[in-house]
Each structure stands twice: as structure tokens, then as C-alpha cells.
Amino acid sequence: MSNIRHALTARRADDFAAWYQEVISAADLAEESGVRGCMVIKPWGYGIWERIQRLMDDRIKATGHDNCYFPIFIPLSNFEREAEHVEGFAKEMAVVTHHRLIADENGKLIPDPAAKLEEPLVVRPTSETIIGDAMARWIQSWRDLPLLTNQWANVVRWEMRTRMFLRTSEFLWQEGHTAHENAADAKEHTLRMLEVYRACAEDDLAMPVIAGEKPENERFPGAVETWSIEAMMQDGKALQAGTSHYLGTNFAQASGIQYQNREGGQQYCHTTSWGTSTRLIGGVIMTHGDDDGLRVPPAIAPHQVVILPMLRDKPEDEALLAYCEDLRAAIAGTSTLGEKTRILLDKKPGKAAAKRWDWVRKGAPIILEVGGRDMENGTVSLLRRDRLWDANGKPDFSAPAASDATGLIPGLLEEIQQALYNEAAARRDANITRGITSLDELSAFYSGDAKYPGWAEVQWSKPTGAALDAVVEKLKALKLTVRNVPIGAEPVSGTCIFTGEPAAERIYVARAY
RNA sequence: CGGGGAGUGGCGCAGCCUGGUAGCGCAUCUGUUUUGGGAACAGAGGGUCGCAGGUUCGAAUCCUGUCUCCCCGACCA
Numbered sequence: 387m388s389n390i391r392h393a394l395t396a397r398r399a400d401d402f403a404a405w406y407q408e409v410i411s412a413a414d415l416a417e418e419s420g421v422r423g424c425m426v427i428k429p430w431g432y433g434i435w436e437r438i439q440r441l442m443d444d445r446i447k448a449t450g451h452d453n454c455y456f457p458i459f460i461p462l463s464n465f466e467r468e469a470e471h472v473e474g475f476a477k478e479m480a481v482v483t484h485h486r487l488i489a490d491e492n493g494k495l496i497p498d499p500a501a502k503l504e505e506p507l508v509v510r511p512t513s514e515t516i517i518g519d520a521m522a523r524w525i526q527s528w529r530d531l532p533l534l535t536n537q538w539a540n541v542v543r544w545e546m547r548t549r550m551f552l553r554t555s556e557f558l559w560q561e562g563h564t565a566h567e568n569a570a571d572a573k574e575h576t577l578r579m580l581e582v583y584r585a586c587a588e589d590d591l592a593m594p595v596i597a598g599e600k601p602e603n604e605r606f607p608g609a610v611e612t613w614s615i616e617a618m619m620q621d622g623k624a625l626q627a628g629t630s631h632y633l634g635t636n637f638a639q640a641s642g643i644q645y646q647n648r649e650g651g652q653q654y655c656h657t658t659s660w661g662t663s664t665r666l667i668g669g670v671i672m673t674h675g676d677d678d679g680l681r682v683p684p685a686i687a688p689h690q691v692v693i694l695p696m697l698r699d700k701p702e703d704e705a706l707l708a709y710c711e712d713l714r715a716a717i718a719g720t721s722t723l724g725e726k727t728r729i730l731l732d733k734k735p736g737k738a739a740a741k742r743w744d745w746v747r748k749g750a751p752i753i754l755e756v757g758g759r760d761m762e763n764g765t766v767s768l769l770r771r772d773r774l775w776d777a778n779g780k781p782d783f784s785a786p787a788a789s790d791a792t793g794l795i796p797g798l799l800e801e802i803q804q805a806l807y808n809e810a811a812a813r814r815d816a817n818i819t820r821g822i823t824s825l826d827e828l829s830a831f832y833s834g835d836a837k838y839p840g841w842a843e844v845q846w847s848k849p850t851g852a853a854l855d856a857v858v859e860k861l862k863a864l865k866l867t868v869r870n871v872p873i874g875a876e877p878v879s880g881t882c883i884f885t886g887e888p889a890a891e892r893i894y895v896a897r898a899y
Numbered sequence: 900c901g902g903g904g905a906g907u908g909g910c911g912c913a914g915c916c917u918g919g920u921a922g923c924g925c926a927u928c929u930g931u932u933u934u935g936g937g938a939a940c941a942g943a944g945g946g947u948c949g950c951a952g953g954u955u956c957g958a959a960u961c962c963u964g965u966c967u968c969c970c971c972g973a974c975c976a
Contacts, residue, residue, distance in 0.1 A: 391937075395911085403970070411910080420949095422967065478975075512976095546900060546974055553976070606976095614976095626976060665976055696935070739936040746937095757935055767935080781936080899976090 423555030433688030474607020518641030598870030
């Protein structure tokens with residue numbers, strides 16, 4: 387057990403933050419860019435993002451949305467229209483003020499004072515206001531509703547503290563924006579998209595989540611309701627992995643999104659917005675990574691199977707490569723999880739045993755090593771990334787017949803997908819504590835030595851305003867936040883652990899990213 | 900943005916206190932021997948020490964400023 391020679395030097399149990407950093411560099415996901423809070427996403431990391439994009443986009447289209455693209459620059463006055471929205475984002479805006487550079491007396495380039503913009507442009511932190519403008523133009527009648535749009539874009543939020551994938555100044559995301567006739571339709575849609583996120587997280591990323599409503603203090607600036615999916619990371623912290631907002635008529639009023647109803651009257655639309663981002667990759671790392679690097683769920687793995695021929699720089703390599711190419715073609719013809727199986731024959735020179743560890747760190751779900759003896763025996767040496775080690779601390783190879791590989795691989799990949807989900811779900815369930823009935827108990831629970839205290843499910847009276855602020859302060863002292871009010875929880879009885887009043891609902895509290 | 904730490908070949912680090920123009924391990928390249936499991940030996944290449952000023956005959960080393968990263972806080976997807 388302890389004599390396993392792991393592929394990483396950092397250990398999750400010793401230093402989770404250092405481990406997270408090491409996975410990102412060792413798995414070749416991304417690197418620093420030299421620009422504060424911005425990262426270079428490398429091919430393997432971007433390939434994972436493209437997989438997530440594809441699967442999420444399919445789900446968004448399947449629920450009736452069309453993709454659009456809106457400008458990255460938003461006129462300041464346009465952005466200003468919704469008061470709460472401005473207040474929420476003003477502190478983290480990048481602003482464009484000039485459109486030309488000029489050399490100063492020292493030859494240094496500076497913004498040309500003569501080229502100052504009449505009105506500054508803000509770099510979008512989110513696009514409610516500019517899309518609201520378009521909606522106001524596009525919508526005339528109740529027959530135009532619902533209007534269901536989505537865009538894939540980059541956004542910028544000038545964060546004080548950044549972390550690769552989890553919180554970067556620039557990040558990639560999709561933001562859906564919809565307009566509806568009334569509150570009921572819009573609220574229903576808000577929940578429909580939350581369910582899309584739940585399904586994508588659990589079925590595609592193999593990342594179990596809890597879907598629920600955010601408390602008042604955690605709402606998106608300008609929203610009436612904010613819902614989220616929350617995932618538990620291996621250090622017990624919560625990660626908000628997607629949000630869906632019912633915006634009421636706040637943005638409709640700010641942007642003039644009105645329609646003529648069936649009775650001929652003018653009426654404001656009820657709008658929604660919802661988003662998921664490259665943060666999901668951070669979630670995948672902290673859900674599925676282990677002390678040997680990343681483990682990519684097959685559904686989002688750019689390569690699900692990697693073949694490593696054991697080349698020897700000798701003439702017989704040619705026959706081996708031909709054997710591997712046949713194997714590759716045969717497996718490429720199969721289907722996994724409803725798509726063509728994605729397989730790579732890695733012909734890069736080098737010893738297979740050394741290359742193996744690169745792919746282990748990257749987290750390819752299945753590695754097939756093929757040497758001369760396999761060729762003779764008609765077998766392949768198969769390594770599952772989700773179960774790397776045998777009881778003796780050696781890589782746990784199996785040796786199925788090559789002729790069976792096409793029949794075997796798709797099922798194996800689907801099994802790995804499920805196994806990763808099951809492992810994460812079991813860990814989450816084991817780390818949710820129920821039955822805490824007082825603030826003292828909660829305090830004791832989170833002040834103990836337990837390294838991974840996980841989440842607590844408690845009940846509260848759903849305080850608002852100043853009473854909620856008081857609760858938030860108490861939680862803050864324990865570094866805790868209310869994550870959400872889970873959908874479909876059992877009814878409550880008894881009293882609120884914060885106020886002593888009759889309980890109204892269950893909430894999850896946790897430390898969070 | 901406050902407190903702390905750090906930036907030296909691709910990666911991880913030493914050198915800095917007590918200035919004298921760089922060193923180790925891994926990786927890379929070449930050769931030889933190996934080879935069914937993260938090869939060994941020999942040789943070689945690669946760094947104006949984050950950047951900009953300053954002190955000095957001389958700066959990785961001392962001083963000032965600045966940028967970036969990490970950890971803790973406040974803020975947030």
C-alpha cells in the first residue's frame with residue numbers, strides 16, 4: 387500500500403491545494419499565462435472542455451434553445467440599467483476607455499489621450515443587459531414567446547483571488563437567456579435548466595450534485611430566485627457547479643422587454659438566465675483526481691482509449707504498428723455511450739512504460755500496451771485508470787484477447803463511467819452529516835480535528851433580511867456558508883438551529899470554493 | 900485589497916545572510932549496452948537568476964519600485 391510509487395509527488399491527504407496544482411500541470415491541462423488570473427488551457431484540458439461543451443450544447447439544444455453570439459463589449463450606460471446588477475458586478479469590471487495607442491516621448495506605447503472613448507465599454511462579466519437589449523427588439527407579441535437563447539463565450543470578472551479553473555479572471559462558459567410570458571413559465575424553465583445541469587454533471591461528468599435553491603443572500607445580482615447544483619470535492623468543500631436564475635421582470639423593465647398579450651395589452655416578460663463554466667473542469671479534477679493524477683470520465687475524455695505500442699527501434703516495430711493500427715481501427719468502429727469510441731494510437735517515440743505514466747497522469751480511462759508477445763499471443767495488456775493498482779502495489783494489467791477488445795472496450799468504458807460516479811456519490815453520502823440540532827453542535831462539528839468534515843444538513847426557519855444576516859455572520863465565524871435548499875427534501879419538524887423558531891426547510895451548510 | 904511565502908534552464912530545487920558574471924536532481928539530445936514494464940552507463944545542449952531602476956570596480960546575492968504565482972482573510976461562478 388504505502389510502497390506504491392505514485393505518479394504525483396503531492397498527496398491529496400497531505401496538501402489538497404498543492405495536489406490540485408500538481409494535477410493541473412502533470413495532466414497537462416493548463417498553465418499560467420503571465421497575465422493576472424488568466425490561464426492558457428492546453429490541448430488535453432481544452433479537449434475536455436470541448437467534450438463538456440458538446441454534451442452540454444446537445445442538452446441545451448434538446449430543450450429548444452438556439453445559440454447566438456453577443457458582443458464582448460457592453461456600453462457602460464447599458465450595463466447601468468439594473469441597479470442591483472451594477473452593484474453586484476461594479477467592483478470587478480474591466481473597462482475599455484481608449485481605442486488607439488500612441489508612443490510617448492520615451493517611445494513607450496500609451497493610450498492615446500485623443501482616442502478616448504466617448505462612452506467607456508465594459509468587458510462583459512455576464513450578458514443579461516446586452517441580451518436584454520436584443521430581446522426588447524426581438525419580442526413584440528406573445529407569439530414570440532418563449533424566446534430561448536444561449537451563447538458560448540468568454541467573460542471577465544476582475545477577481546481578487548484566482549485559482550486555475552475554479553476562479554479565473556477570464557473564463558469560458560455558456561450563458562442561457564430566455565424570456566417568457568409569465569412568472570410560472572419562467573420559473574418552470576429555471577428549474578428545467580437546473581435539471582439539465584444536474585443531468586450533465588451526473589451523467590456526463592460523473593459528478594454527483596445536489597440541486598436546490600440558494601438563500602436570499604447568495605442570489606445573483608438582480609435575480610428573484612437563484613438555484614444551483616452543488617458538488618462535494620474530495621476535501622469536503624462544496625463547489626457551486628452551475629446556477630439557474632429566475633429574474634422576474636427586473637431585467638425586462640430595465641431593458642424594456644415587453645410584449646403584447648392575448649388581450650392586446652403591453653406586458654413585461656419574465657426572464658431567466660443560467661450558466662456553467664470551465665469551473666466544471668476544476669470540479670472534475672477535485673471529484674475524480676487521485677494521487678496518480680486526473681481520472682477523466684469516459685464521456686468527457688478526448689481519448690477514451692490510448693494504445694501504446696512497445697516500440698524497440700527495430701524492424702519488427704513495423705509489424706507491431708500494423709497490429710496496433712488494426713486494433714485501433716477495430717475499436718474506433720465501436721460505439722460507447724452513444725458515440726463513436728475515441729481512441730488514440732500513440733506512436734510517439736519512447737518507451738511504452740514511460741509514456742504510460744504520462745497517460746496515467748492525464749487520466750485516459752483505458753490504456754492498452756501492446757508488445758511483441760501480445761502480438762504472438764493475440765492479446766493486449768489492458769490498464770483501467772479507475773483501478774490502477776493491484777494488491778501488491780503494481781499496475782493492475784489484464785490481458786484480454788485482442789479479438790475480444792472490440793466487444794469488451796465499450797462496456798468497460800461505460801463501467802468506468804459508472805464506477806467513477808458511484809465512488810464519488812458514496813464519498814459524498816458518507817460525508818453529509820445529519821442530525822445536528824443546535825448551533826453549538828454545528829460549531830463543535832466544524833471545530834474538531836476532522837480534516838474533511840464535509841457538509842451538514844440542518845434545518846432552519848428561512849430567515850430573511852437582518853435575521854438572515856445574523857445567521858450568515860454566525861456561519862462565517864465557522865467559515866461556513868449555506869449552499870442550498872435541496873429540492874425534494876423530506877419535510878421538516880422541530881426548530882431552527884439558528885433562531886430557535888419553528889423550522890421551515892432543510893439546508894446544506896459547508897465550506898466552499 | 901490586507902497579512903504571510905515565493906519567483907534561478909521544461910519540472911523540482913541549492914546558491915543570497917558573509918557581492919567576485921551559476922550548480923544539483925529529473926527531463927532533453929547523441930552514442931553504447933539493454934529491454935514485457937516508470938532502463939543503465941558515458942558524453943552533450945540548454946539559464947543575461949521575473950522585470951525595471953539604484954548602490955558598487957563588480958549584483959542571482961545589497962537597496963527601491965513593479966509584475967506574477969502560492970497560502971490565509973475580505974469578495975465572488
